[in-house]
Amino acid sequence: MSEPCFTLDGEDVPFVPGDTLLQAARRAGHYIPHLCWHPDFRAHGSCRICTVRVNGRMAAACAVQASEGLAVENHTEELDAQRKTLLQMLFIEGNHFCPSCEKSGNCLLQATAYQMGMEGPHFEEFYPDRPVDASHPDILLDFNRCILCELCVRASHEIDGKNVFAIAGHGIGTHLVVNSDSGQLGDTDMALTDRAAGICPVGVILPKRRGFVIPIGERRYDQDSVAEPGRQEAS
């Protein structure tokens, strides 16, 4: 008996019951761009980069259950243009300066923006005031680049069992907060070995004293496209 399938841009993609479109597509070697989705965590659905057309209707591929016969459009001109706009929104919302960022070349946001052909911000910048937190001996927090994917919140809660992070505020003022009386990372029990310390897809959570150990030009996405299997999300 043949496996159940849906189609992705006309190609058959097999799935097992319980798969989302993104899970099945990724396993089959396809690339549906995404930022807040990670194979070790439940779907989140906040970045919306993985928005696809399912039987004509827009939906986040990370949240839609795969089912037999669905016709999914992924890399169309319209959808990729929309992804580029969403990426531009994330860039102008924070303060991103790729040339001087330690995460450059290892950054999922940057790599995805290259992949989608983003060449400029398009919208006016917000230039928010987001002071860095350098209070921890081993870890630096530069909130300027936060895209609110909540991967650190989820990793700290579900894997480290520490709940170091949470999301606060609302609307354009939504922001990441640290759990301590002072609100500073130095007053938490966060360790460099925590899963939360390594999962940030952008350059918010950075290990100290390791800057530019690997030169720009030889990094993860300098070597391989983000669309390659095994390169589609942060480690």
Place this chain on the structure above:
Amino acid sequence: MLHFPRHRNSLVQLLREAQEQHGWLPRPLLADLARELGLTLAQVEGVASFYRFFHLQPVGRWRVLFSDNITDRLLGSEALMAQLCERLRVKPGEMRTDGRVSVAATSCTGLCDQGPALLINHQLVITRLDAQRVARIAELIESDTPASSWPAEWFRIDDNVRRADVLLGQPIAAGQALAAALARGPAAMLEEMKRSNLRGRGGAGFTTGTKWALCREAAGSERVVVCNADEGEPGTFKDRVLLSRHADLVFEGMTIAAAAIGAKQGLVYLRGEYRYLLEPLRETLQRRRDAHLLGTAIQGHDGFDFDIDIHLGAGAYVCGEESSLIESLEGKRGTPRIRPPFPVQQGYMGRPTTVNNVETFCAAAHIAVQGGDWWAAIGTPKSTGTKIHSVSGDCERPGLYEYPFGTRIGRILEDCGARDTQAVQVGGPSGVCLSAFEFGRRIAFEDVPTAGAFMVFDRSRDMFEVARNFAHFFAHESCGFCTPCRVGTALVVKRMDKLAQGHGSRHDVDVLYELDKLMHGATHCGLGATACNPLRDTIAKFRPAYERHLKSLYFEPAFDLDAELSVARQITGRDDPASHLETAE
């Protein structure tokens, strides 16, 4: 008196009660609460900072919030707020240094038929503001006169029922509808609901009978009935009146739903703006318990146990969306959930949950008494029964108008005494904006659907300013979870403000179109998807209103280059022609 168990699901309620005692929420208090509930301080901070009515910084002992719906503005609210700020020597949004008073604006308070309105300390409402009232309020606040000695007339809230049909005009004695439903039995009651073809009155229009049946059939032993009394859509105030005049019927509808789906637990999610309804509603609940209409063995039916609690919101429009409402009921940030699972499968605490609007429960009670066929005979084939409209804006008789579905827009305008009408916003900012050539269209899911708001604008109004007010509303109320809504609503506001300041060009209008298209398909929930509706409608139908705000048909920067040099001119003490940018005409 504390009403809620010290449990993490009650966090929003506990924060609200703590704030009522302390005036604001100091960080040590959040830390104590976190320890007690087994949460982290950051988690509690995350919840407290989500809701607009919680204050993590000190606010004045007198906390004044002006309702900022467009209908309040049409009635002069902006000038009145400026007057109060001037008299009290306080800036909007800031606390006066003596800690006595702060004045700010808030989203629609649901009093559009008797505005401009304001809230004091989230507890009291003053309606029908005018310059005299504002002057007197300033004096009373300065002299710290307790609100109990303020003129009672100020706090009067009218029902303004102008046209009653079934829901507003045919009273049912407490217990009568429930007895009819129980006599039928759950299966037959569900059958009546399906025959009635009643569709939910909260806006989405899902068939209520089907929703109840799905909830009844869902796996799980404990089921929950939730009444959505969030009524956050600007311009809507029908649920306020139903809860004031017909609370028994609302609770009875919930109890009928409980009997039909097999629920023991009922929750009312009452918006924070309606705090003043809390005590009367609790009294009604107690009366119903005393009359064996709630509690154990209801109306003598062994095994039918059901009771209702009231949760109060804390200022968050997005919580009208049923899955964020459930998150809020569980004491969390009101972020909409990924669906599936749907609330009827896994809702409150993972239990099968049916969430229905206040008006829907009233209709269900009437259907229990008179049957599904009777209801289905009213209205149109796909939109059965009657619908209550909250009429406000430029008309002689604002208030509630109940009509069968299928009623012409023009008929409502005639009845409410609207003259020289330019546009009607039906269903609130997330609904549709209709211009004069469409007044022959009808209110129905088949044509013009509505959650209840009906805001009238005459030809003296600037429809661009209407759309700009709505844009600010959505940006203020975005939960901030998903990229297109969080950033998109903020970008729309920037563009609209740029146009309002006279810096706009056609390029800006094009960008607005682009944002509308993106947000329609890409957002996590309906808030972002509908946030640009008024924008799209007004650009399409009232284009001249936009073009009046354009400086050129080509690109314009958001700032005035020459004005930016004023600081440099001041420092250098120059103001000669050479110190100005050449402006090519």
